[in-house]
Amino acid sequence: xxxxxxxxxxxxxxxxxxxxxVVAAYPITPQTEIVEQIAAFISEKxxxxxxxxxxxxxxxxxxxxxxxATGARTFTATSSHGLLYMHEMLHWAAGARVPVVxxxxxxxxGPGWNVWAEHTDAFSQRDTGWLQVFASTVQEVxxxxxxxxxxxxxxxxxxPMMVNxxxxxxxxxxxxxxxxxxxxxxxxxxxxxxxxxxxxxxYGPLTGPDEYFxxxxxxxxxxxxxxxxxxxTEAEFARLFGRTYRETEEYQVEDADVLLVAMGTFGKxxxxxxxxxxxxxxxxxxxxxxxxxxxxxxxxxxxDIVVIDxxxxxxxxxVLSMSIRATSRAEPYSVIAGLGGQxxxxxxxxxxxxxxxxxxxxxxxxxxxx
Amino acid sequence: xxxxxxxxxxxKCTSACAGCSSSLSLRYVxxxxxxxxxxxxxACCTSVIQGVYPRTALRVPVYNIAFAAAAACASGxxxxxxxxxxxxxxxxxxxxxxxxxxxxxxxxxxxxxETHFLHICYDNEAYGxxxxxxxxxTPLGAITSTTPSxxxxxxxxxxxxxxxxxxxxxxxxxxxxxxxxxxxxKTALSIEGSKFIHxxxxxxxxxxxxxxxxxxxxxxxxxxxxxxxxxxxxxSLRISGPSRAAMKTPxxxxxxxxIQGRFQAITLEQVxxxxxxxxxxxxxIRCELEKPCT
Ligand code: SF4
Numbered sequence: 001x002x003x004x005x006x007x008x009x010x011x012x013x014x015x016x017x018x019x020x021x022v023v024a025a026y027p028i029t030p031q032t033e034i035v036e037q038i039a040a041f042i043s044e045k046x047x048x049x050x051x052x053x054x055x056x057x058x059x060x061x062x063x064x065x066x067x068x069a070t071g072a073r074t075f076t077a078t079s080s081h082g083l084l085y086m087h088e089m090l091h092w093a094a095g096a097r098v099p100v101v102x103x104x105x106x107x108x109x110g111p112g113w114n115v116w117a118e119h120t121d122a123f124s125q126r127d128t129g130w131l132q133v134f135a136s137t138v139q140e141v142x143x144x145x146x147x148x149x150x151x152x153x154x155x156x157x158x159x160p161m162m163v164n165x166x167x168x169x170x171x172x173x174x175x176x177x178x179x180x181x182x183x184x185x186x187x188x189x190x191x192x193x194x195x196x197x198x199x200x201x202x203y204g205p206l207t208g209p210d211e212y213f214x215x216x217x218x219x220x221x222x223x224x225x226x227x228x229x230x231x232x233t234e235a236e237f238a239r240l241f242g243r244t245y246r247e248t249e250e251y252q253v254e255d256a257d258v259l260l261v262a263m264g265t266f267g268k269x270x271x272x273x274x275x276x277x278x279x280x281x282x283x284x285x286x287x288x289x290x291x292x293x294x295x296x297x298x299x300x301x302x303x304d305i306v307v308i309d310x311x312x313x314x315x316x317x318x319v320l321s322m323s324i325r326a327t328s329r330a331e332p333y334s335v336i337a338g339l340g341g342q343x344x345x346x347x348x349x350x351x352x353x354x355x356x357x358x359x360x361x362x363x364x365x366x367x368x369x370x
Numbered sequence: 371x372x373x374x375x376x377x378x379x380x381x382k383c384t385s386a387c388a389g390c391s392s393s394l395s396l397r398y399v400x401x402x403x404x405x406x407x408x409x410x411x412x413a414c415c416t417s418v419i420q421g422v423y424p425r426t427a428l429r430v431p432v433y434n435i436a437f438a439a440a441a442a443c444a445s446g447x448x449x450x451x452x453x454x455x456x457x458x459x460x461x462x463x464x465x466x467x468x469x470x471x472x473x474x475x476x477x478x479x480x481x482x483x484e485t486h487f488l489h490i491c492y493d494n495e496a497y498g499x500x501x502x503x504x505x506x507x508t509p510l511g512a513i514t515s516t517t518p519s520x521x522x523x524x525x526x527x528x529x530x531x532x533x534x535x536x537x538x539x540x541x542x543x544x545x546x547x548x549x550x551x552x553x554x555x556k557t558a559l560s561i562e563g564s565k566f567i568h569x570x571x572x573x574x575x576x577x578x579x580x581x582x583x584x585x586x587x588x589x590x591x592x593x594x595x596x597x598x599x600x601x602x603x604x605x606s607l608r609i610s611g612p613s614r615a616a617m618k619t620p621x622x623x624x625x626x627x628x629i630q631g632r633f634q635a636i637t638l639e640q641v642x643x644x645x646x647x648x649x650x651x652x653x654x655i656r657c658e659l660e661k662p663c664t
Contacts, residue, residue, distance in 0.1 A: 021453045022446060022450050022453065024442075024446060024449075048453075049453070050449035050453045052445055052449050052483065054442060054483075055476070055479030056475060056476075058438060058442070058476070059439065059441075059445070059479055062436070062438075062446065062476065063442045063443065063445045063446030063449070064446055065435070065439075065443055066433065066435070066442070066445065066446030066447040066450070068446070069433060070408075070446075070447050070450040071450070072454075074446070088439075089436060089439060092435065092439075195408055195433065195447075197406055197407070197430065197431060200426070200429055200432075201431060201432075202420055202426035202428065202431075202432040202434065203431070203432065203433045203434060204433070205417065205422065205423050206418060206420075206421070206422045208422065208423070211424070
């Protein structure tokens with residue numbers, strides 16, 4: 001079925017099809033529509049699910065953890081400060097190995113108050129043990145949400161997963177979207193370590209260094225095996241529904257002399273910039289990084305790259321550009337742009353490419369050097 | 371006469387301090403609840419008492435969760451069991467920190483949503499797990515490691531805060547009266563919705579008295595009226611047996627204070643203030659029992 005939908009609607013439609021048992025959520029701009037839509041599905045009896053209207057995001061994640069621990073499929077959605085308020089429980093969810101699925105609508109952080117897109121909220125959760133993926137279109141939001149349940153709940157993964165979509169530029173933007181019949185694509189959820197009164201155990205009690213260390217190593221083992229599960233799930237999705245997703249999305253990369261690398265909606269805008277540059281005779285290509293955790297293995301050594309970063313690690317650098325530098329021995333031109341919803345057009349992106357200075361950092365729109 | 375089941379759900383390998391009354395109480399809580407129970411434990415003494423991985427001293431599933439999150443975690447479990455159509459006792463067993471301080475927001479949210487669960491606050495009136503720092507529940511005049519010359523603020527009245535949520539059942543209890551506690555847990559678990567039991571738990575290292583005196587200290591708390599045992603079912607208040615005599619003729623408060631080292635620096639004015647607060651509470655209770663009340 002084809003419809004015109006916003007990113008938020010895309011999330012809600014996928015959640016409706018995944019049929020979670022428990023949703024616990026707290027509203028925050030620009031995520032609110034997601035939880036309103038889910039509440040509406042429940043009240044219209046289209047979704048048989050317990051909705052917990054919690055009093056905070058910290059509690060939203062705690063409730064999802066509690067529900068998931070009993071073997072329930074769980075979902076929540078948040079953004080920005082809500083995600084930060086969850087931070088402690090994000091670590092807990094991953095450590096407790098409960099595959100909670102969450103949509104995070106990327107938004108800037110205060111002060112000052114700013115409701116527009118930026119990736120710092122999600123980047124700040126880098127080390128929590130969550131799988132993280134960034135979508136760029138409404139269709140991708142919907143498709144990725146469907147895959148998220150299957151990936152997170154896979155026995156080889158059993159880690160929580162966050163699907164990121166840019167605030168307003170994706171959450172509130174209308175685009176055509178095809179709804180699919182998922183059939184058996186999302187198998188029923190069964191948690192191997194679910195609470196069972198016949199086999200009472202203590203979850204997360206005092207744990208000595210040796211055992212603790214083993215648990216952490218096991219998380220990393222699962223994070224690594226998630227690469228295979230992601231690949232298989234995306235391949236299966238392509239086979240069944242005809243849309244292909246990979247760790248990265250490449251556009252005119254093969255013969256490109258220079259690559260624009262970005263995440264989220266900027267990654268799509270970069271494709272338009274590539275077209276513009278090619279018309280001018282500059283052989284550009286674009287590489288959109290979809291997966292942030294596990295971070296893709298990129299082969300970019302020796303390539304001329306312009307990385308556009310929508311999140312910054314103060315005292316270190318652009319998060320995406322530093323990640324690329326660390327994993328592929330490349331020396332990108334690091335452009336910091338789009339923080340707090342700053343408008344960045346494909347014309348600007350084409351400028352970044354023309355004016356690039358490999359190894360340097362540039363804050364777009366800031367007159368004085370940072 | 372109520373029969374307390376012989377079956378034990380807490381084994382003889384806990385890591386509790388000698389004379390710990392919160393672990394003693396947990397024994398009766400679990401006897402009342404039985405095997406179809408999930409315990410939710412935020413950071414508190416019971417995080418330690420339950421034992422070290424991979425062993426557990428408890429024969430029911432125990433779910434440890436972050437300090438502020440117990441009632442919210444229980445909300446998720448309760449919702450899931452409801453979805454599954456399963457009957458399950460979801461019990462939060464939290465200390466005073468995890469209830470009256472850092473856990474208050476989650477508790478309030480869960481009660482406002484009428485979550486089906488039982489929240490038990492075992493109140494040892496300080497942060498016991500971290501070595502006895504003051505909490506909102508520490509009484510006026512008590513020495514803790516962060517109030518070395520005695521606390522200058524009175525104890526937070528968590529009961530009135532919980533009562534403002536109009537739960538179908540709430541009660542106070544004390545580890546020195548296990549039968550009373552047992553019955554209250556039974557009653558609480560038989561009622562739909564959010565229930566609260568505030569359980570006074572004398573603590574030898576924190577309250578600074580010899581380990582063998584936990585029961586005596588608990589009894590003195592009740593007999594002096596420093597702790598009043600009552601239950602409130604669907605709004606109507608009932609004084610529990612052991613407190614009836616104390617409501618008429620309480621022992622002098624000093625009997626309770628002088629047995630504990632933590633009150634050694636208490637001033638005369640503070641004792642009077644404590645006494646005054648007991649009198650006020652008793653008056654309020656009497657007034658409510660002898661309705662109409664002005
Ligand atoms: S500090 Fe007090 S409450 Fe905590 S285990 Fe020891 S005796 Fe029990």
